[in-house]
Amino acid sequence: MKISFTINGTQQTVEVVDGNTPLLWVVRDVLDLKGTKFGCGKAACGACTLHVDGEAVRSCSYAVKFAEGKTITTIEGLGTKENPHPVQQAWIDEVVPQCGYCQPGFMMATAALLDKNPNPTDEDIDNNIINVCRCGTYYRMRKAIHKAAELHALQEDSEIQNS
Amino acid sequence: MAEKKKISRRKFLVRGGLGTAGVLAVGAYVFRNPIRRGILEMANTMEMAYMGETKNPMVWFEILKDNTVLLHSPKVEMGQGSFTSFAQMAADELEIPMAMLKVVHAATSTGNIDGMSTGGSTSVPGLWQPLRELAATMREMIRTEAATKLGVTTDAIAMGGGVVSANDKSMTYAEVAEGVTEWPDIETPVLKPVSEYKFVGKPIPRIDLEDKVYGAPLFGMDAEMEDMVYGAVVRPEKIGAKFLNADTQQAESMPGVIKVVKEDDFVGVVAATYQQAENAKNAIIVTWEAPNNLQQEDLEKIMTVGNGKTTIIQKEGGALDDDDSEIMEFRSPIGAHAQIEPNGVLASVEGDMATVKISTQVVGITRKEVAERLGFEEEKVNVIPTYLGGGFGRRLHTPHAVQAAVLSKAVGKPVKYFFSRKEEFQHDMFRPPTHHVMKGKLNTSGSLEGLEHHFVSGDVGNNSALVPSFAPTILGADVGAIRGGFIQYTGVPNYRSVYWHVQLPFATSWWRSLGLLANTFAIESFIDHMAHKADKNAAEFRLENIANDPLSVRLKATISAAVEKANYTETIVNGRAMGLAASIDAATPCAQVAEVSIENNQIKVHKVTVALDPGLAVNPDQVKAQCEGCVIMGISASLHEEMYVENGELRPIIYGPYDMALMKHSPKEIDVVLLQGKDTPGAVGEPPLGPIGAAVANAIFRLTGQRLTKLPLKLS
Ligand code: FES
Numbered sequence: 001m002k003i004s005f006t007i008n009g010t011q012q013t014v015e016v017v018d019g020n021t022p023l024l025w026v027v028r029d030v031l032d033l034k035g036t037k038f039g040c041g042k043a044a045c046g047a048c049t050l051h052v053d054g055e056a057v058r059s060c061s062y063a064v065k066f067a068e069g070k071t072i073t074t075i076e077g078l079g080t081k082e083n084p085h086p087v088q089q090a091w092i093d094e095v096v097p098q099c100g101y102c103q104p105g106f107m108m109a110t111a112a113l114l115d116k117n118p119n120p121t122d123e124d125i126d127n128n129i130i131n132v133c134r135c136g137t138y139y140r141m142r143k144a145i146h147k148a149a150e151l152h153a154l155q156e157d158s159e160i161q162n163s
Numbered sequence: 164m165a166e167k168k169k170i171s172r173r174k175f176l177v178r179g180g181l182g183t184a185g186v187l188a189v190g191a192y193v194f195r196n197p198i199r200r201g202i203l204e205m206a207n208t209m210e211m212a213y214m215g216e217t218k219n220p221m222v223w224f225e226i227l228k229d230n231t232v233l234l235h236s237p238k239v240e241m242g243q244g245s246f247t248s249f250a251q252m253a254a255d256e257l258e259i260p261m262a263m264l265k266v267v268h269a270a271t272s273t274g275n276i277d278g279m280s281t282g283g284s285t286s287v288p289g290l291w292q293p294l295r296e297l298a299a300t301m302r303e304m305i306r307t308e309a310a311t312k313l314g315v316t317t318d319a320i321a322m323g324g325g326v327v328s329a330n331d332k333s334m335t336y337a338e339v340a341e342g343v344t345e346w347p348d349i350e351t352p353v354l355k356p357v358s359e360y361k362f363v364g365k366p367i368p369r370i371d372l373e374d375k376v377y378g379a380p381l382f383g384m385d386a387e388m389e390d391m392v393y394g395a396v397v398r399p400e401k402i403g404a405k406f407l408n409a410d411t412q413q414a415e416s417m418p419g420v421i422k423v424v425k426e427d428d429f430v431g432v433v434a435a436t437y438q439q440a441e442n443a444k445n446a447i448i449v450t451w452e453a454p455n456n457l458q459q460e461d462l463e464k465i466m467t468v469g470n471g472k473t474t475i476i477q478k479e480g481g482a483l484d485d486d487d488s489e490i491m492e493f494r495s496p497i498g499a500h501a502q503i504e505p506n507g508v509l510a511s512v513e514g515d516m517a518t519v520k521i522s523t524q525v526v527g528i529t530r531k532e533v534a535e536r537l538g539f540e541e542e543k544v545n546v547i548p549t550y551l552g553g554g555f556g557r558r559l560h561t562p563h564a565v566q567a568a569v570l571s572k573a574v575g576k577p578v579k580y581f582f583s584r585k586e587e588f589q590h591d592m593f594r595p596p597t598h599h600v601m602k603g604k605l606n607t608s609g610s611l612e613g614l615e616h617h618f619v620s621g622d623v624g625n626n627s628a629l630v631p632s633f634a635p636t637i638l639g640a641d642v643g644a645i646r647g648g649f650i651q652y653t654g655v656p657n658y659r660s661v662y663w664h665v666q667l668p669f670a671t672s673w674w675r676s677l678g679l680l681a682n683t684f685a686i687e688s689f690i691d692h693m694a695h696k697a698d699k700n701a702a703e704f705r706l707e708n709i710a711n712d713p714l715s716v717r718l719k720a721t722i723s724a725a726v727e728k729a730n731y732t733e734t735i736v737n738g739r740a741m742g743l744a745a746s747i748d749a750a751t752p753c754a755q756v757a758e759v760s761i762e763n764n765q766i767k768v769h770k771v772t773v774a775l776d777p778g779l780a781v782n783p784d785q786v787k788a789q790c791e792g793c794v795i796m797g798i799s800a801s802l803h804e805e806m807y808v809e810n811g812e813l814r815p816i817i818y819g820p821y822d823m824a825l826m827k828h829s830p831k832e833i834d835v836v837l838l839q840g841k842d843t844p845g846a847v848g849e850p851p852l853g854p855i856g857a858a859v860a861n862a863i864f865r866l867t868g869q870r871l872t873k874l875p876l877k878l879s
């Protein structure tokens with residue numbers, strides 16, 4: 001079957017044998033976007049988190065057929081070195097990653113949280129950021145999430161001033 | 164020594180002729196007990212040297228046309244940050260900016276690989292001397308060559324920023340190297356004093372930071388080759404099940420299936436996509452031999468001090484009499500590595516050549532295993548390591564490379580294959596469960612008269628390709644299981660540590676910090692108990708009983724530093740109590756104070772203060788990151804995680820039921836103090852895992868009067 005969606009700003013149509021194929025594998029193996037990771041395949045770790053219509057989704061457990069007509073963002077589309085997303089900038093400022101494998105999933109989960117809740121409290125962070133990091137980078141991530149909220153606010157301020 | 168080597172035009176090889184670092188030899192002539200004990204003590208505090216080749220004229224450095232210097236690292240990067248430390252060390256001696264230096268993994272066919280492994284917190288300490296010597300030698304070779312090209316004496320050459328200059332002329336390193344086929348032979352120069360380094364000792368951001376933040380395809384799981392297909396291998400659910408035969412009829416005709424491959428020891432399938440390979444794998448019906456039906460109670464019975472083979476690993480003075488001693492027992496569970504990137508591999512066998520891309524901590528062993536199975540010379544197998552999505556010791560065993568190579572050979576295409584999460588959990592090489600009996604005795608003035616640690620563990624180092632098979636019989640103790648198992652209170656007149664080994668029916672092996680986590684939990688909980696019995700401050704009680712050899716003095720300094728930084732008190736303040744613990748691992752002392760409360764009958768760790776003495780911190784920020792990571796992984800292992808056996812199967816099989824620390828369990832404050840008790844770098848990646856379990860348990864004792872003696876810690 002053919003499925004069409006927008007991913008990182010580009011319209012794509014993919015041909016899949018089985019519409020129940022997890023979106024993760026279409027993103028990684030068909031579209032060759034390797035930033036979205038496989039950790040468990042059971043929606044239990046969050047390594048595969050990406051955005052579907054702005055919501056954080058665990059793509060290992062999201063059938064590609066449901067992506068029809070939707071807008072998807074992966075870590076590759078979140079920001080670039082030239083124009084980093086506030087979350088990525090904060091992650092760099094706080095030197096968060098260790099092995100790095102879980103990090104795209106956490107950044108995507110954080111970006112989705114900040115969209116809804118631009119200034120999350122520690123409790124909001126605890127309740128919403130529930131991915132697993134084996135290297136134990138949570139301490140720096142929490143700092144980076146608060147920092148990203150600040151950067152996000154600054155960015156909005158300057159956008160308002162510029163308009 | 165004076166022989167000259169031909170060097171290809173583009174490549175710049177740095178030759179050795181350098182002092183090879185010492186190797187920890189497990190002495191073949193050790194037979195008498197006191198000596199054996201000495202070796203075991205050395206194994207406990209060992210600071211392992213780099214075990215690869217510094218003389219082999221393979222590529223260490225390469226200068227590219229754009230003046231980038233490539234360092235081919237013999238060690239792999241699994242998050243510990245050692246690539247960044249290597250870059251700092253090399254850039255300083257090469258006189259180049261950090262941005263000019265790139266670090267890549269050496270592949271077996273292009274660079275030096277460590278003959279043993281990446282592990283044991285040895286990467287930076289092990290390469291500290293050889294890597295700087297190589298870089299300094301290369302710098303002087305460039306200087307000499309530049310002097311010839313510019314027609315001046317070497318004294319007239321100034322170097323800096325990746326450029327050589329003399330009078331008003333200058334050349335980049337790449338320009339100097341251009342066209343050179345024979346390099347001058349250079350004596351290893353004297354290294355710069357650390358005080359002159361611009362990068363070493365500074366908190367330089369990780370060199371892989373941007374790649375990791377923007378989602379670059381760095382990992383084994385991300386590797387691809389043209390025309391690649393997917394493999395899957397059937398694994399048993401039951402412990403100890405042996406492959407007998409397989410009915411593959413249904414699988415063979417499933418969509419996408421290219422081939423079902425039956426070998427004597429496994430059955431696998433190759434298909435066009437990952438799902439097709441997995442679906443076909445699930446349709447294969449395998450007959451397994453004699454699965455056992457082990458239960459958790461059986462396991463705990465086996466894992467009891469007094470079972471198995473015993474070795475006294477440390478002994479001073481007499482043994483305590485049970486009748487007038489304090490005795491307390493401790494247990495730790497089976498632990499899983501649970502690294503987020505599953506084990507996986509991409510292998511391509513073409514004719515008599517094999518290429519393997521893999522996240523592994525044992526590059527050389529993987530090459531050997533693949534070569535043996537295929538009947539190839541080792542030189543015909545190129546193992547290309549990738550960044551690891553976590554190692555923690557799990558990837559010291561990567562024999563799945565062999566299976567992928569067999570599958571690739573069978574279909575004539577590159578085959579990628581990786582574990583499902585269930586397979587990861589059931590076929591982990593677990594941290595073995597342990598049981599400990601602590602004994603102690605106070606004299607009439609409340610000082611410790613005797614202290615004993617008796618403990619039993621499954622294999623850690625034994626039965627691993629990294630430990631020579633004669634080692635267990637010579638040493639009598641498993642070099643991994645005893646890590647942290649020694650009494651560090653050697654100021655006590657009578658002390659001993661007695662190790663028992665039990666062979667388990669499932670594989671256990673290296674798990675970050677090895678025996679340290681469980682051993683320190685037992686010893687440091689018990690010492691706290693004895694301090695309480697003696698009615699003394701637990702910090703002072705510790706300091707009183709630690710001896711005055713140099714390492715012990717450093718241990719005392721970390722305890723004092725942690726106590727001071729945390730404002731350690733034994734009074735409960737605002738519902739929070741503090742607990743202290745300390746340990747030495749791989750000659751790095753570490754003390755921690757945990758600040759804990761109980762909320763909704765759950766243990767909540769608010770703050771952890773860490774004092775670590777790793778010697779010279781090449782990158783203090785990354786040393787701190789390792790401390791933070793160890794504290795959080797240690798909280799996860801000590802308060803949450805537990806594998807168990809049920810009906811002959813290891814469980815659980817997924818994150819969640821395998822309960823791990825999440826953001827909400829992480830302390831909001833981790834305060835790290837670094838001490839420098841020696842002027843060379845020491846171990847960092849594991850030592851901070853020691854104290855955390857006991858530090859939390861000791862705080863809980865202050866809060867509730869409950870002495871928790873079992874990991875994971877649960878309030879009754
Ligand atoms: S891979 Fe999707 S949640 Fe783990």
Ligand code: FES
Nearest residue numbers: 099100133134135
């Ligand atoms: S950085 Fe390694 S798992 Fe999170």
